Amino acid sequence: MSFVEFDSFYKKEHPCSTVFLSANKYVRKMKGGSQAILVQCDDDRFYIVKMGGNPQGPNVMANEFLGSVIAGAVGLPVAEGMLIHLSDHFIDSEPDIWFEVPSERKRPNAGLHFGSLLVGQPSGPQRSSEYISPSRIDSIANRDAFLGMYILDVWANQQDNRQAVLLRRSDDDAQEAFFIDHGHMFGGPDWNFRERPGAAFHLETSIYSELWYDKVVSSWISHFRTVLPEVLSWVTSILPPRWYSGDLRCLMEVLIHRLSNLTELVQNDAARSRLFVHQNSENDTLRLSDSGIHKFRTPDTRSAFYRNLAVSYAKFVRSDRVCFAKLGS
Ligand SMILES: Nc1ncnc2c1ncn2[C@@H]1O[C@H](COP(=O)(O)OP(=O)(O)O)[C@@H](O)[C@H]1O
Ligand SMILES: [Mg+2]
Numbered sequence: 001m002s003f004v005e006f007d008s009f010y011k012k013e014h015p016c017s018t019v020f021l022s023a024n025k026y027v028r029k030m031k032g033g034s035q036a037i038l039v040q041c042d043d044d045r046f047y048i049v050k051m052g053g054n055p056q057g058p059n060v061m062a063n064e065f066l067g068s069v070i071a072g073a074v075g076l077p078v079a080e081g082m083l084i085h086l087s088d089h090f091i092d093s094e095p096d097i098w099f100e101v102p103s104e105r106k107r108p109n110a111g112l113h114f115g116s117l118l119v120g121q122p123s124g125p126q127r128s129s130e131y132i133s134p135s136r137i138d139s140i141a142n143r144d145a146f147l148g149m150y151i152l153d154v155w156a157n158q159q160d161n162r163q164a165v166l167l168r169r170s171d172d173d174a175q176e177a178f179f180i181d182h183g184h185m186f187g188g189p190d191w192n193f194r195e196r197p198g199a200a201f202h203l204e205t206s207i208y209s210e211l212w213y214d215k216v217v218s219s220w221i222s223h224f225r226t227v228l229p230e231v232l233s234w235v236t237s238i239l240p241p242r243w244y245s246g247d248l249r250c251l252m253e254v255l256i257h258r259l260s261n262l263t264e265l266v267q268n269d270a271a272r273s274r275l276f277v278h279q280n281s282e283n284d285t286l287r288l289s290d291s292g293i294h295k296f297r298t299p300d301t302r303s304a305f306y307r308n309l310a311v312s313y314a315k316f317v318r319s320d321r322v323c324f325a326k327l328g329s
Contacts, residue, residue: 047115
């Protein structure tokens with residue numbers, strides 16, 4: 001059976017074929033070091049695909065996958081991650097897909113790559129934006145999530161500034177934030193943990209104003225301590241084996257350890273980056289009682305989407321390792 005026959009047979013007949021999608025239309029290349037591409041897939045939706053072998057380094061697809069699954073599982077608003085199959089035919093159909101490095105052009109390999117579901121539409125009024133206007137931060141309906149994401153990023157030793165896209169809601173003038181680009185979480189593409197105070201913040205630091213309350217910080221940390229050990233126990237089993245070259249077991253041990261001293265990690269990072277100037281003040285504690293902080297929601301423990309993905313993906317890997325290898329994941 002040729003690959004094409006195999007692939008269409010596989011997608012039609014395999015009980016777990018919903019685990020991955022195939023790209024069928026190239027739209028454009030995105031800005032950024034990983035040279036990601038915007039594609040349309042066979043579910044008709046658009047994805048930003050970050051391909052294996054991209055110039056950012058070895059574990060970027062694993063970081064993207066782990067970052068989006070973990071952030072989604074703790075209830076943070078994050079662009080959904082997906083496995084996207086790029087065929088040889090698709091890659092050869094468009095020269096723009098190739099990586100451009102100073103010395104050469106490099107062809108990505110066919111196989112499974114990481115896709116981030118496009119927030120909004122590729123063009124028109126529903127196109128998302130990365131620009132955060134300091135004067136309009138209060139129009140971001142879920143702005144409190146930036147504090148939760150910061151704490152998660154400190155835990156995950158994020159090595160780059162946090163990125164998010166904003167989408168204008170159609171029913172009112174509010175905007176909603178979705179976190180993207182997790183390629184530099186987990187000590188960066190080399191899984192090399194080193195403290196870089198303040199690295200995890202979004203570049204538009206006004207987004208954090210008035211968000212820091214010790215009680216809220218403690219709530220996030222205790223939520224992460226409750227949820228993350230279980231998430232870590234299953235997320236590694238659904239990570240495509242060819243998406244990383246580092247020591248996954250060692251990474252998990254480091255992450256579990258960082259959970260136990262997360263309070264200190266966050267305090268040190270915040271203190272050294274001097275962003276939350278009011279933290280620990282008596283005024284904050286007083287304001288807490290009448291500031292509407294009770295609106296703070298305990299995030300969902302795990303979205304149904306990721307639970308389904310985990311279950312079907314684990315079956316997929318177990319049921320047919322030969323198919324998996326043929327797909328070049
Ligand atoms: N899920 C998404 N929805 C909308 N836009 C996205 C999404 N993911 C990435 N982008 C856009 O694509 C650009 C490149 O993606 P990013 O993940 O930041 O790649 P890089 O690692 O190369 O910086 C981002 O700056 C953003 O404009
Ligand atoms: Mg980026």
